Amino acid sequence: MNNAIRHTWVVAVGLFITLFVALSIIQVGVTDELNANPNNVRQVYEDRGAPRGAITVDGSAIAESVPSDNASFDYQRVYHEPDLYSGITGTYSIAANPTGLEGTLNEYLSGHSDSQFFDRIASVFTGDTMDGGQVELTLDGELQQLAYDQIPDGTRGSIIVTEVATGDIKAMASKPSYNNNRLAVQDSAQLVQNQEELEADPDLRYTSRAISSTMAPGSTFKLVDLVAMLESGDYEPDTVLENPNSITLPESSTELRNFDRGICAQRPQAELSWIVAQSCNTPFAEAAMELGEDPIREAAENFGFNSDDLGIPLRVDTSNFPQDLSDAALAQSSIGQFDVTSTPLQMNMVAAAIANGGTLMKPNLVDAIRGSDLQLLEASEPETLSEVTSEEVADEITEMMVQVVESGTGTRAQTGSFQVAAKTGTADVGDTGEVNSWITGFAPAEDPQYAVTVAYERIDYDTGSSLTGPQMLTMLEAAIE
């Protein structure tokens, strides 16, 4: 009998060994697989309820994680001044992948980047919750507020201010904006409802229009033409060009006209700087056809067109300058129509590169990333994106842009305190009667510090032009002072 008892014991030990093996498989062997299972909300809760690092502007948090009341999540993401920043921060939501900087810098904010490896190890041993890294933005809170306040409600506009020497973005505001706290709610039913309400506005964009709205840049694109023209050596600012009121494009019946309400019609022939100041179209179309597509596209690409993602580190939509153009299409493209599209940021880069003596700095939103104990993980260094043109050509274009403000289409951006250099643009949007209204420029002209771009999409002409110039000036004044 005792032997039978011993055998029974051995059988029971066998059962337990089976259990140990099974547990080891579950808890060590296939852990990754189980954690990655789409049905495993636990991992979602773990990640979604984790204390992420803050995103800060001027040292105060615009996005931070606070302890949550929700039973399933330990922390709740909270956005301060959401309308001002939602297009930049994006949202950390329970239901979807994080957007905006929350998405692109997720590694750091969640504390999972390689540079935070030792923090993670330490947190295992100390038992502390691993806090994510803190992201400090280059934005200037006051400028951002000013930019946002200037854009009238109900319009689709954006304003960008960058520092020309570094590429740092000081302000990047757009409307319509939204309250991203509504997407950060930790109740999926509530989330769905909020999402529906937000998306009822057809103009809503979750990312800033400054980087996601690609639209015809109109005459602001002539700055790119100017680089190609002046670099070719065939043109000088005082070169006199033919300025017919309209030309018929080759191999088509399309007429390309100077702008109706401009004063180009006054002079059938004019020097280039006057033509730039008044933003006449026909001389640029002729010059483009003469130069051919390549030099213009090359200049455009140097400025950042056709570049997949600028990664500032936010994803920036691609601004486009098409290839293999017919002469007619090239002529239209040269005045920022046809298939040429640009984000407001892209046109800001054009102005900034000219302001910076032809050197394009990589635009950048992130000043520094710090670990959970605030040690510096990464500090942004100004980075040259490309040498767009020579300092000489840049200076010549700057001169002409000053003319635009002093006596041309940009007189609304004039001020007594410093010289402003700018280029306006108006692009028809199909036959809607609405236009895209642009201005991009910088100041002070003799020692450029900030580049400002104001862009409105689908706005009536008068409203647009009454907004862009004065708003650029306000931003420049605020930035420089």
Added chain:
Amino acid sequence: MNAAAQQAYKPRRNLELLLLLIALTVAIGSQMLVAFALDEPITTDYYIEGAVFAGLVLTFHVVLRLRAKYADPFILPIVVTLNGLGIAMIHRLDFTPSFSGVADRQLLWTGVSIVAAMVLMWLLKDHRRLRQLTYISLAASVVLLFLPIVPGLGQELNGARIWVNLGPLSFQPSEIAKITLAVFFAGFLANNRDLILLAGRKFGPVTFPRLRDLAPMFIAWVIAIGVLVVQNDLGNALMFFGLFVAVIYVATSRFSWIAIGAVFMLIGAALAYQFVNHFRDRVDIWLNAFDQDIYERTFGGSYQVVQGLFGMAHGGLVGTGLGSGNPNMISLANSDMIIAAFGEELGLIGLSAMLLLYLLLFSRYMRAGLGTRDTFGKLLAVGLAVVLVLQVFVVVGGITRVIPMTGLATPFLAAGGSALLANWLIVALVLLISHSARQPVIVGPMVNATGESSFGTESRLQHSGGPGARESAVHRHSANRHHAEEPTRLNHAPADQHTPADQGGTK
């Protein structure tokens, strides 16, 4: 059990006291850890509850000193550790809305169970007295098992009709039936062992007992399984089956019983798969837990088992720490699935440690069976040990997908008063058996004919030959103390004498 080993036995109550203090530290400490982890204030309740728990446990220790001072010193500390951890986890889950308000009840039941176990020890004094209750136990088992089917009394919960409502209290009578059935099996086999062993018929290498010798037991067992299947209590059905096979194997030492049992189990499983929807669902879930259709099925889906796996995987090797996981996301986290909750928060390391405690506890139960000198005590201890080990295996195996999941309470851990009470009563019985196994034998004048000392094991005595010697060894204590067992003993005698030659084959 030879003389040398016997003489080494000491009461070891001081060792027990030391271990109990450690166990209480773990139990009350984990309770406090929960509060720290969840940022809950440590109120005076913690001290009162801790003190009451410690007081009860130490009282039990005193009862052991007075009534069973040679009882195994490891059993009580292990049980206290497990029970304390269970309360801590239930308490931890109390802080989540869906599980709140259970810990106090569990604590109350723990108190009731400990007191009941002490009372049982105090009144029973000697486990051998239960042998008189063999057939009363049978009757009690049948009544207990049938209770949930009685209309108006029984209650169906989560698809299994295993509950009895007594006013505000609900009770799971099958938990107590574990004990009464184990008593019946042990008593019946102890009484009829020789008949079963010797009057069998040989088919090839396998000796089958005559059916009429086994009939009462077989019938009891069939009824038990039948009732449990009707009630959808598949975990208990499996457990009673294992209990039956194990005690009969130990009683006869014939491995063929295990083989027969395995065959029967396979047949039973096949039949159940054919005719019991509930069981077919469980097998489905077991095999295809990650199938999306089965996962999303409203009733009888794999959601629970898959969530348990997620929880354990989330805990990984070291666990999230007590209070820092999300065990509340698993349904029935504080009862059937409490192992998954521990797996999440204590990790593989913590859960393995708990399983080792179970294995150790089981080993101590078996040790009591090995050591005790009476057949009834051996069979009862083994039966109760098998009940313990099967409960753990069925629960943990179900949660880890080793076997299909069936609902059973994890001994001492899971929320549930009846299970707690039953397991504590089992502890009391095993402590009594271990006391009788380890207490020094007073070597009196009854030295047997061969000159061997009278506390040798049966098998050795069987070798030594004389039936008289065997009688005196096995039944000396009971004969001295409990005259009521005499008739049983006399019944054995003829069978023993019929076929002395067969005895070598019975060991």
